[in-house]
Amino acid sequence: MSVFGLALLFWLAAWAVNAALARSRWRDASGVRVVVPVLFGAAILGLWEGAVRGFGVSPVILPAPSSVAARFAGETGLLWEDFLQTVLKGALSGYAIGCGAAFLVAVLIDRSRFLTRGLLPVGNFVAALPIVGIAPILVSWFGFDWQSKAAVVVVMVFFPVLVNTVQGLAEASAMQKDLMRTYAASYLQTLLKLRLPAAMPFVFNGLKIATTLALIGAIVAEYFGSPTRGMGFRISTGVGRLDIELVWAEIAVAALTGSAVFGLVSLVERWVTFWHPSQRS
Amino acid sequence: MSARLLPVLAVLSGLLALWYGAVGPMNIRQALDLAERKGVAVQPEGALARQEVSAFVLMARNPGEVARGYALERPRLPTPGQVAGELWATTGEMALRGRGFSKRSLIYHGWITLQSTLAGFALGTALGVLGAVMIVYSRTMEMSLMPWAIISQTVPIVALAPMIIVLSGQAGIEGRGLPKAIISAYLCYFPVLVGMVKGLRAPTREQLDLLRTYNAGGVAGFLKLRLPASMPYLFTSLKVGIAAALVGTIVGELPTGAISGLGARILIGDQFGNPMAIWAALFAAAILAGVLVTLLGGVQGMVLKRMGMAV
Amino acid sequence: MKAFKVALMACVAGAGMARAEDVTLQLKWVTQAQFAGYYVALDQGFYDEEGLTVTIKPGGPDIAPEQVIAGGGADVIVDWMAAALAARERGLPLVNIAQPFKSGGLQLTCLKDTGIGSPEDFPGHTLGVWFYGNEYPFYAWMAKLGVPTEGGSDGVTVLKQAFNVDPLLQRQADCISVMTYNEYGQVLDAGITPEELVTFNYLQEGVGMMEDGLYVLEDRLSDPAFKETMVKFVRASMKGWKWAEANPDEAAAVIVDYDETGAQTLEHQQYMMSEVAKLTAGSNGALDPADYEETVATLLSAVSPENPAITKEPEGMAWTHDITDAALN
Numbered sequence: 001m002s003v004f005g006l007a008l009l010f011w012l013a014a015w016a017v018n019a020a021l022a023r024s025r026w027r028d029a030s031g032v033r034v035v036v037p038v039l040f041g042a043a044i045l046g047l048w049e050g051a052v053r054g055f056g057v058s059p060v061i062l063p064a065p066s067s068v069a070a071r072f073a074g075e076t077g078l079l080w081e082d083f084l085q086t087v088l089k090g091a092l093s094g095y096a097i098g099c100g101a102a103f104l105v106a107v108l109i110d111r112s113r114f115l116t117r118g119l120l121p122v123g124n125f126v127a128a129l130p131i132v133g134i135a136p137i138l139v140s141w142f143g144f145d146w147q148s149k150a151a152v153v154v155v156m157v158f159f160p161v162l163v164n165t166v167q168g169l170a171e172a173s174a175m176q177k178d179l180m181r182t183y184a185a186s187y188l189q190t191l192l193k194l195r196l197p198a199a200m201p202f203v204f205n206g207l208k209i210a211t212t213l214a215l216i217g218a219i220v221a222e223y224f225g226s227p228t229r230g231m232g233f234r235i236s237t238g239v240g241r242l243d244i245e246l247v248w249a250e251i252a253v254a255a256l257t258g259s260a261v262f263g264l265v266s267l268v269e270r271w272v273t274f275w276h277p278s279q280r281s
Numbered sequence: 282m283s284a285r286l287l288p289v290l291a292v293l294s295g296l297l298a299l300w301y302g303a304v305g306p307m308n309i310r311q312a313l314d315l316a317e318r319k320g321v322a323v324q325p326e327g328a329l330a331r332q333e334v335s336a337f338v339l340m341a342r343n344p345g346e347v348a349r350g351y352a353l354e355r356p357r358l359p360t361p362g363q364v365a366g367e368l369w370a371t372t373g374e375m376a377l378r379g380r381g382f383s384k385r386s387l388i389y390h391g392w393i394t395l396q397s398t399l400a401g402f403a404l405g406t407a408l409g410v411l412g413a414v415m416i417v418y419s420r421t422m423e424m425s426l427m428p429w430a431i432i433s434q435t436v437p438i439v440a441l442a443p444m445i446i447v448l449s450g451q452a453g454i455e456g457r458g459l460p461k462a463i464i465s466a467y468l469c470y471f472p473v474l475v476g477m478v479k480g481l482r483a484p485t486r487e488q489l490d491l492l493r494t495y496n497a498g499g500v501a502g503f504l505k506l507r508l509p510a511s512m513p514y515l516f517t518s519l520k521v522g523i524a525a526a527l528v529g530t531i532v533g534e535l536p537t538g539a540i541s542g543l544g545a546r547i548l549i550g551d552q553f554g555n556p557m558a559i560w561a562a563l564f565a566a567a568i569l570a571g572v573l574v575t576l577l578g579g580v581q582g583m584v585l586k587r588m589g590m591a592v
Numbered sequence: 593m594k595a596f597k598v599a600l601m602a603c604v605a606g607a608g609m610a611r612a613e614d615v616t617l618q619l620k621w622v623t624q625a626q627f628a629g630y631y632v633a634l635d636q637g638f639y640d641e642e643g644l645t646v647t648i649k650p651g652g653p654d655i656a657p658e659q660v661i662a663g664g665g666a667d668v669i670v671d672w673m674a675a676a677l678a679a680r681e682r683g684l685p686l687v688n689i690a691q692p693f694k695s696g697g698l699q700l701t702c703l704k705d706t707g708i709g710s711p712e713d714f715p716g717h718t719l720g721v722w723f724y725g726n727e728y729p730f731y732a733w734m735a736k737l738g739v740p741t742e743g744g745s746d747g748v749t750v751l752k753q754a755f756n757v758d759p760l761l762q763r764q765a766d767c768i769s770v771m772t773y774n775e776y777g778q779v780l781d782a783g784i785t786p787e788e789l790v791t792f793n794y795l796q797e798g799v800g801m802m803e804d805g806l807y808v809l810e811d812r813l814s815d816p817a818f819k820e821t822m823v824k825f826v827r828a829s830m831k832g833w834k835w836a837e838a839n840p841d842e843a844a845a846v847i848v849d850y851d852e853t854g855a856q857t858l859e860h861q862q863y864m865m866s867e868v869a870k871l872t873a874g875s876n877g878a879l880d881p882a883d884y885e886e887t888v889a890t891l892l893s894a895v896s897p898e899n900p901a902i903t904k905e906p907e908g909m910a911w912t913h914d915i916t917d918a919a920l921n
Binding site: 015018019021022023027032033036037039040041061062114115116117118119121122125128129130132133134135136137140141211212215216219220223224232235239244247248251254255257258259261262 | 284285287288289290291292293296307357420421423424425426427428429431432434435436437438439441443444447448521524527528530531532535543544547548550551556559560562563566567570571574
């Protein structure tokens with residue numbers, strides 16, 4: 001029985017446990033809700049490890065998860081430096097500027113029906129475009145450091161957030177608006193007390209889409225020139241140096257970051273839009 | 282119609298005007314460098330001295346040279362006219378000369394990108410629908426798969442792209458069409474999955490109970506109730522999915538050394554300092570995205586109308 | 593399970609072995625006159641004459657030829673010696689079987705008005721460097737000069753340069769890496785005159801490294817049939833190179849024909865071909881062991897974390913004359 005066979009057994013066992021858990025009476029307990037996907041992920045990793053070891057796959061093609069983990073642990077300083085450059089400087093500042101600007105623009109143009117009508121289809125169209133292609137242009141405009149990466153992120157996140165916010169602002173019903181009018185509420189009061197809260201589920205939808213886009217944008221932009229640090233830099237040079245373990249370690253950082261930020265946005269969403277049907281279960 | 286068209290046109294012309302206006306300051310340095318080399322006196326002299334001065338000051342001090350920035354061969358920011366000219370020269374004009382499918386034409390490269398996009402879209406839709414069915418019918422699947430489906434989308438696909446290409450080469454898959462399609466399927470399956478799960482769960486308890494009183498089995502319940510009920514959701518997510526598939530293909534072509542396709546044109550345009558090729562390819566991609574989404578919208582309208590679910 | 597494993601191994605190796613006379617060549621970069629010899633040999637039927645069916649795979653920024661050959665996606669690759677030696681130290685035993693490029697075209701080009709006149713002026717400036725395995729000579733050079741690469745007033749700031757010359761034109765970098773046959777021409781095309789530039793050639797600075805050579809996996813050379821195929825391949829390729837040197841304009845036209853992006857211009861490829869011809873001129877295809885020694889010495893002179901090329905003398909057979917001896921007899 002080869003290593004791969006063992007891994008396969010492990011996977012089947014994990015699946016059986018999951019199936020039993022899903023049918024058991026604890027299936028709605030929060031612990032089980034975490035354990036099941038974690039076990040599933042561990043089983044996949046086990047299968048990967050087994051396949052790499054069992055078939056003797058060369059580490060320059062696909063390293064085993066254990067050696068990636070070892071590399072990850074050994075290079076935390078380097079990975080942190082890249083994280084700082086790409087995520088905190090490039091992606092986060094671009095995300096903040098892009099989402100903030102989109103939100104402000106949405107609130108401003110919302111006052112004009114004409115502009116809203118014109119911008120919504122255009123924004124919807126642009127949001128569907130492969131904007132990543134603009135990365136080489138922005139790198140040549142804004143230089144090699146994180147500023148150009150932030151610029152790519154701004155352009156990428158702007159339109160999804162804009163479109164969602166504009167749609168969200170239209171969400172409050174005529175009845176609700178009439179009610180505000182009977183209270184003699186001003187535009188600002190209506191906006192703050194009724195329309196913005198009502199728009200929040202949409203805004204958060206846009207913010208969630210934007211988190212993924214921000215990471216993609218910041219990493220792709222580094223392919224077109226960067227200082228000698230950053231996740232995109234390390235990934236592209238790692239491939240050239242056959243340092244594939246480091247590449248996978250960076251991918252792991254990206255995945256962890258993406259999931260953590262997504263989780264964070266979801267948490268804030270639950271806190272802000274606790275009243276929405278989708279958050280009450 | 283005109284009530285909707287007019288605002289869009291107004292916004293578009295506003296954007297165009299903004300673009301046109303930006304060309305001046307964006308290109309002024311390049312224009313002055315060029316003028317200086319040709320022996321024209323510019324203020325201040327020397328490229329280094331001009332680094333210290335803002336673009337608007339340069340424009341004010343050399344008003345005669347601003348126009349030069351609108352006709353550069355390799356501008357930092359081309360004018361809308363220049364981009365349109367390049368786009369026409371590599372599409373319509375070549376088609377008129379009967380060379381529409383030559384390697385120099387964007388029609389050819391658009392076609393390459395379209396093929397991968399459609400392959401990825403088909404693969405992603407199939408995976409998404411299949412995953413949704415499994416999730417709706419198996420509780421184990423739902424609990425195991427759903428969190429990972431969400432996590433999969435937070436992994437920046439660009440990081441995985443080179444790995445996918447090597448691994449598919451390892452698996453004996455030749456050519457670069459399929460790896461690109463896999464990347465685009467990776468981005469495309471998620472909206473379809475989420476939409477389909479929602480759609481398949483759309484039937485109410487009463488409807489499901491009614492079906493049970495007819496003594497309908499699981500398959501009939503799926504085909505006659507759940508599947509039709511999910512159609513509006515499916516089409517909405519398909520429109521998101523096809524746009525995502527196109528993004529995936531371009532990402533797959535961009536840094537991974539694809540040799541043809543719109544993404545490869547962007548890469549080569551960048552490498553050989555030919556910004557016009559980048560812009561033309563970008564707009565070609567935009568047009569492609571518009572056409573695909575519009576087409577799907579048309580199919581959606583037709584199908585839902587025939588099913589009596591017109592929106 | 594064992595049968596499955598064998599089947600998988602056969603599948604992996606089978607990519608290149610299905611028919612002995614099929615050869616897949618993985619290039620280091622996109623289709624351009626840098627690889628004219630191979631395209632000419634294909635176009636002029638030199639490979640056909642040897643009974644070979646050759647497939648040429650262009651590379652790109654994210655394609656590592658070493659990874660492709662390790663995965664069985666190619667039989668032979670075009671690579672730089674520094675990258676190949678680095679791969680050998682990482683357990684991928686690549687062997688140089690031929691070296692069509694006698695000298696190298698890698699240079700560092702600086703704008704004169706930034707105050708750079710000689711390598712001693714580098715500190716305090718920003719330099720553009722290519723990565724993807726091409727950074728080894730740069731770090732070796734900086735180590736030789738004793739210049740730190742972490743920025744600051746007594747060190748240089750290093751940028752990962754992308755694929756074009758914009759950083760120099762837009763003054764984001766004071767110096768950029770160029771190949772004599774490609775980017776240098778682009779700088780001139782942009783209107784900058786040679787008088788405005790200061791150029792340092794890596795070879796003349798004593799940190800030269802062998803550029804485009806042909807590499808195969810060591811274990812496959814023990815197969816006489818594969819060796820025979822490689823002999824034919826190298827013979828036809830060198831014939832292609834010599835044809836390209838003699839007919840640069842026609843060779844450039846061949847390249848433009850084979851370029852699938854359709855973005856290459858004949859004019860630029862003609863320039864590139866004329867410059868590449870200068871680099872291939874001195875080579876009959878056989879590697880000069882002295883050049884190999886120089887490359888190794890340069891790499892070993894600058895062993896550091898930023899420059900993880902090799903840390904010790906390459907072990908085993910890093911190059912061989914077997915193929916070229918038989919091909920050129």
